[in-house]
Amino acid sequence: DQQVKQNSPSLSVQEGRISILNCDYTNSMFDYFLWYKKYPAEGPTFLISISSIKDKNEDGRFTVFLNKSAKHLSLHIVPSQPGDSAVYFCAASGPSGTYKYIFGTGTRLKVLA
Amino acid sequence: DTAVSQTPKYLVTQMGNDKSIKCEQNLGHDTMYWYKQDSKKFLKIMFSYNNKELIINETVPNRFSPKSPDKAHLNLHINSLELGDSAVYFCASSHGTHSPLHFGNGTRLTVT
Numbered sequence: 068d069q070q071v072k073q074n075s076p077s078l079s080v081q082e083g084r085i086s087i088l089n090c091d092y093t094n095s096m097f098d099y100f101l102w103y104k105k106y107p108a109e110g111p112t113f114l115i116s117i118s119s120i121k122d123k124n125e126d127g128r129f130t131v132f133l134n135k136s137a138k139h140l141s142l143h144i145v146p147s148q149p150g151d152s153a154v155y156f157c158a159a160s161g162p163s164g165t166y167k168y169i170f171g172t173g174t175r176l177k178v179l180a
Numbered sequence: 181d182t183a184v185s186q187t188p189k190y191l192v193t194q195m196g197n198d199k200s201i202k203c204e205q206n207l208g209h210d211t212m213y214w215y216k217q218d219s220k221k222f223l224k225i226m227f228s229y230n231n232k233e234l235i236i237n238e239t240v241p242n243r244f245s246p247k248s249p250d251k252a253h254l255n256l257h258i259n260s261l262e263l264g265d266s267a268v269y270f271c272a273s274s275h276g277t278h279s280p281l282h283f284g285n286g287t288r289l290t291v292t
Contacts, residue, residue, distance in 0.1 A: 099278045110184070110270055110283030111223070118278070156223065158281075166211060166235055166277055170223040 070094045071159050073171035081179050086144040088174050090157035093138065098161035101168070102131060102142045105154045115142070119161070147178045183207050186271045186284035193261055194292055201256045201287045203271030211235075212254035213272040213281065214246060223270070229254055261291045 072091045080086045088102075098119035103111035117124040117131045117140070124131050130143045144151055157171045184205045193199055205212065213236075214226040228236035229248040243259045254271060268288050272281040 101280055103283075108285070110272075110285045111281075113280040113282065116280060154221075160278065164277055166213075166228050166230065166274075167225055168213075168281055169225075170215075173221055 069172070070097075071157060071169045071171040073155075073157060073174045075174050076172070077175040077177070079177045079179060080147045082149055083146045086142075086147045086151065086176055086178065088142040088144075088155050088157075088176065090140045090142075090171050091138060092140075092159050094159070094161070094169075095138065096162045097159040097169075098163060099159070100131070100133060100140050101158045101160075102129070103156045103158065103170075104151075105156060105173070111156055114155075144176075147176075149178050149180050152176060152178045184271055184273055184282050184284040186269075186287050188287060189285065190288050190290075192290045192292065195261055195263060197261050198257070198259045199261060199289070200258070201269055201271075201289075203254045203256070203284060205252055205271075205273040205282070207273055207275075207282060209273035209275045209282070210251055211274045211276060212248065212251075213274070214254065214256050215270040215272060215283075217268040217270060217286070219267070227254075227256075258289075261289075263291050265289060266291045 101116040102114045105111040133140045154173045158168045160168045186203045211230045213228045227246040232248045245257045248254045268286045271284040
């Protein structure tokens with residue numbers, strides 16, 4: 068029972084364009100969402116998070132959008148750079164007080180120079 | 181100044197052996213975790229400790245035993261290793277709930 072799903076295993080984008088990574092979840096009790104980037108042979112690195120009381124959070128080139136009614140979140144990277152090529156994981160946690168973070172299966176992003 | 185460090189980075193061993201993976205964090209976090217990334221790249225939580233107390237214990241064989249001697253350390257001991265234990269094991273820490281996990285660089289365990 069995969070509660071957090073990333074249905075696109077891979078995505079290719081031209082340098083300078085927008086990258087949009089998607090994530091769906093099934094548990095309506097989730098109230099905190101995160102995105103991580105992972106390079107080979109390294110641990111996942113935290114990128115950006117969003118609480119369920121918001122629908123958007125921005126940090127530089129990274130923006131996360133949350134659509135609670137659709138149980139969907141997305142990560143926008145603008146402009147995409149070759150160094151952004153990595154595997155991106157979304158994760159969810161909740162309800163408040165829960166320590167368990169559930170991860171999606173990842174999307175491999177390739178930014179083409 | 182590594183925030184979350186795990187040792188060893190690679191571990192190759194034979195079936196039936198017992199091995200340990202060590203993890204230390206210098207972030208002052210009160211919660212530490214072990215995650216397993218299997219061959220399908222799923223990141224699955226195994227255990228979590230908060231202030232040295234076990235708070236999450238997923239359906240993991242009891243051959244796996246975590247130990248937290250203090251808030252900054254969480255070790256994972258695995259008895260009677262099996263082929264299916266081959267995976268990358270990640271340690272992580274966080275400051276309570278609803279805060280980002282900080283991961284170590286993983287330990288790639290290969291059981292032959």
